[in-house]
Amino acid sequence: MSETALTPPAEAPEPKTLVEGAYQRLRRDIIEGVHAPGEKLRVEHLKDRYEVGAGTLREALLLLVTDALVVTQGQRGFRVAPISIADFEDITRTRVLLETEALRQSIGLGGEDWEAGVVAAFHRLSRAEQRLASQDGGTTQEWEIRNRAFHEALIAASTSRWIRHFQHILYHQSERYRRISLFRQPIERDIHAEHQALFDATMARDATRATSILTEHILRTLDAVKRMPADFFSGTGKR
Amino acid sequence: MSETALTPPAEAPEPKTLVEGAYQRLRRDIIEGVHAPGEKLRVEHLKDRYEVGAGTLREALLLLVTDALVVTQGQRGFRVAPISIADFEDITRTRVLLETEALRQSIGLGGEDWEAGVVAAFHRLSRAEQRLASQDGGTTQEWEIRNRAFHEALIAASTSRWIRHFQHILYHQSERYRRISLFRQPIERDIHAEHQALFDATMARDATRATSILTEHILRTLDAVKRMPADFFSGTGKR
DNA sequence: TCAACATATTTTCTCGAGATTTTGAATTTC
DNA sequence: GAAATTCAAAATCTCGAGAAAATATGTTGA
Numbered sequence: 001m002s003e004t005a006l007t008p009p010a011e012a013p014e015p016k017t018l019v020e021g022a023y024q025r026l027r028r029d030i031i032e033g034v035h036a037p038g039e040k041l042r043v044e045h046l047k048d049r050y051e052v053g054a055g056t057l058r059e060a061l062l063l064l065v066t067d068a069l070v071v072t073q074g075q076r077g078f079r080v081a082p083i084s085i086a087d088f089e090d091i092t093r094t095r096v097l098l099e100t101e102a103l104r105q106s107i108g109l110g111g112e113d114w115e116a117g118v119v120a121a122f123h124r125l126s127r128a129e130q131r132l133a134s135q136d137g138g139t140t141q142e143w144e145i146r147n148r149a150f151h152e153a154l155i156a157a158s159t160s161r162w163i164r165h166f167q168h169i170l171y172h173q174s175e176r177y178r179r180i181s182l183f184r185q186p187i188e189r190d191i192h193a194e195h196q197a198l199f200d201a202t203m204a205r206d207a208t209r210a211t212s213i214l215t216e217h218i219l220r221t222l223d224a225v226k227r228m229p230a231d232f233f234s235g236t237g238k239r
Numbered sequence: 240m241s242e243t244a245l246t247p248p249a250e251a252p253e254p255k256t257l258v259e260g261a262y263q264r265l266r267r268d269i270i271e272g273v274h275a276p277g278e279k280l281r282v283e284h285l286k287d288r289y290e291v292g293a294g295t296l297r298e299a300l301l302l303l304v305t306d307a308l309v310v311t312q313g314q315r316g317f318r319v320a321p322i323s324i325a326d327f328e329d330i331t332r333t334r335v336l337l338e339t340e341a342l343r344q345s346i347g348l349g350g351e352d353w354e355a356g357v358v359a360a361f362h363r364l365s366r367a368e369q370r371l372a373s374q375d376g377g378t379t380q381e382w383e384i385r386n387r388a389f390h391e392a393l394i395a396a397s398t399s400r401w402i403r404h405f406q407h408i409l410y411h412q413s414e415r416y417r418r419i420s421l422f423r424q425p426i427e428r429d430i431h432a433e434h435q436a437l438f439d440a441t442m443a444r445d446a447t448r449a450t451s452i453l454t455e456h457i458l459r460t461l462d463a464v465k466r467m468p469a470d471f472f473s474g475t476g477k478r
Numbered sequence: 479t480c481a482a483c484a485t486a487t488t489t490t491c492t493c494g495a496g497a498t499t500t501t502g503a504a505t506t507t508c
Numbered sequence: 509g510a511a512a513t514t515c516a517a518a519a520t521c522t523c524g525a526g527a528a529a530a531t532a533t534g535t536t537g538a
Binding site: 298314 | 490491494498499500501
């Protein structure tokens with residue numbers, strides 16, 4: 001049994017339909033910057049790249065509106081959602097608000113299954129970080145997936161579907177920015193230390209300390225992006 | 240110049256396209272319970288009612304997925320999002336989390352324009368409540384619209400687009416439940432008193448008191464729904 | 479040289495029909 | 509009688525072409 005079978009693919013829930021398939025590939029391409037922020041998404045053009053009909057691609061784009069990765073207005077087609085420092089600051093602070101609340105709930109309510117999930121996710125992430133540090137075949141994409149899995153495991157025991165839903169959306173959003181910041185300034189060693197501290201506080205059921213660490217942890221990425229050249233965001237995809 | 244021209248219709252931003260038109264009408268029908276929670280939404284059936292093509296209606300349904308008023312899975316079509324007491328409790332508590340934070344920001348940052356907006360919205364709401372109390376041509380729908388306008392005016396000065404976005408979604412959700420509770424137990428006189436207290440605390444820039452009142456105010460609807468017969472939620476639209 | 483207008487091209491939006499899949503009923507088998 | 513299988517009906521998903529709108533281009537006149 002392969003590893004991907006044990007890990008219900010957090011990213012790819014097996015596309016049951018052409019629309020879902022196009023949706024997933026489009027989403028990944030937008031997050032990875034293949035389609036630049038603000039860029040116009042012409043249906044006729046894209047239907048070749050993703051090998052589906054025009055109507056099908058339109059539906060996929062409509063689904064991306066749900067994730068706020070694509071915007072559409074009136075009769076003027078689709079466009080990749082623009083990015084800006086102000087937007088990322090907003091995303092980050094809202095994420096802190098939701099994710100700390102969810103973590104607080106998890107620590108208060110989580111049972112053994114939740115604990116086991118956190119331990120497993122932390123272990124996986126740690127291994128990926130080791131591999132990344134030693135240049136031993138570790139990929140950023142692998143780390144990205146396991147990082148999200150860890151964050152989601154932390155809040156998995158939250159009773160609030162809605163908080164988890166919104167947190168999911170915001171995580172996708174910040175992924176776009178994180179990718180930019182990593183491009184300039186590769187992963188630093190102390191991210192693992194942050195994760196370790198977060199893990200320890202969580203397992204000790206110390207909600208105050210855990211949420212505090214989580215807040216710092218999330219805000220740190222904001223600082224990294226803030227330090228980037230300001231014109232980085234206005235360069236592409238206008239008009 | 241009519242009143243609706245001055246008030247950029249918070250509900251109907253002028254459908255520029257058939258999809259948007261069908262989307263708006265469908266959304267209203269779902270919120271009003273024309274399509275019961277859990278009910279299957281057959282495209283062939285609905286395209287007659289809304290007088291659009293099948294593909295167009297599909298796109299409208301996809302847009303409703305964004306608002307989480309419609310759910311879709313794999314190859315099994317569309318369905319009105321189900322409701323439950325647990326879900327409403329979740330919605331309400333998440334709303335409290337977001338809306339109090341947004342109100343706190345507004346009170347801290349809001350300028351004269353924001354104040355003027357709050358005053359105007361409160362005035363409109365008060366008049367609607369007077370009319371409703373005196374049976375003088377006041378409609379519940381009018382009250383509903385102005386109630387939302389008031390709540391949105393309160394947090395209009397928040398810097399967070401994302402919080403406002405999520406709050407907007409949750410408000411639509413709770414509208415479905417509120418409609419049910421009003422059906423059983425009509426508006427009580429003290430709702431106006433709550434609004435008055437909330438208004439006063441906000442204008443006094445007392446963030447602590449204002450958020451406290453807002454929390455109570457929102458939770459009160461939850462209590463009303465909780466007191467309803469439990470089988471109210473499982474009655475319709477199964478399978 | 480610039481602005482305003484009219485035209486042409488591109489793009490979006492909309493629709494109906496065909497291919498797949500799911501659902502439901504009837505039949506068969508244990 | 510209940511479970512499994514088979515077959516028919518219904519519904520979803522998908523596609524390409526035509527109508528409407530927006531954008532780009534070219535022309536005319538001051």
